[in-house]
Amino acid sequence: MRSRYSAFVLSHVDYLSLTWHPETRPADLTLDSGERWVGLEVLDAGSEGDVGWVHFKATSRDGRGFAVLEENSRFVREAGRWYYRDGDARVSALTPGRNDTCPCGSGRKFKKCCGA
Numbered sequence: 154m155r156s157r158y159s160a161f162v163l164s165h166v167d168y169l170s171l172t173w174h175p176e177t178r179p180a181d182l183t184l185d186s187g188e189r190w191v192g193l194e195v196l197d198a199g200s201e202g203d204v205g206w207v208h209f210k211a212t213s214r215d216g217r218g219f220a221v222l223e224e225n226s227r228f229v230r231e232a233g234r235w236y237y238r239d240g241d242a243r244v245s246a247l248t249p250g251r252n253d254t255c256p257c258g259s260g261r262k263f264k265k266c267c268g269a
């Protein structure tokens with residue numbers, strides 16, 4: 154399941170579509186091209202029988218700033234393969250402090266990087 158989110162970040166839409174459960178998969182799956190994923194943190198992941206879950210936070214960047222998508226995703230296993238089923242997602246704006254580490258992943262302080 155972690156591999157699905159790596160794919161998400163890398164915008165491998167085809168792979169994403171293949172692992173999405175047919176019942177809930179959007180007919181036309183495209184990621185917003187103005188958005189760039191810069192970070193991914195898996196907070197919790199596990200499975201019980203044929204049901205699995207991943208709780209993650211993904212940081213994205215667009216022209217105006219940063220946003221954090223936090224989602225509890227549910228997966229189901231059918232015939233030995235895991236499929237994304239659905240999830241509860243919440244998106245919030247990310248406003249780093251000037252002395253915080255920049256969310257873009259550079260490792261520099263925000264004020265010396267994207268906040269300059």
Ligand SMILES: [Zn+2]
Nearest residue numbers: 255257266267
């Ligand atoms: Zn930066």
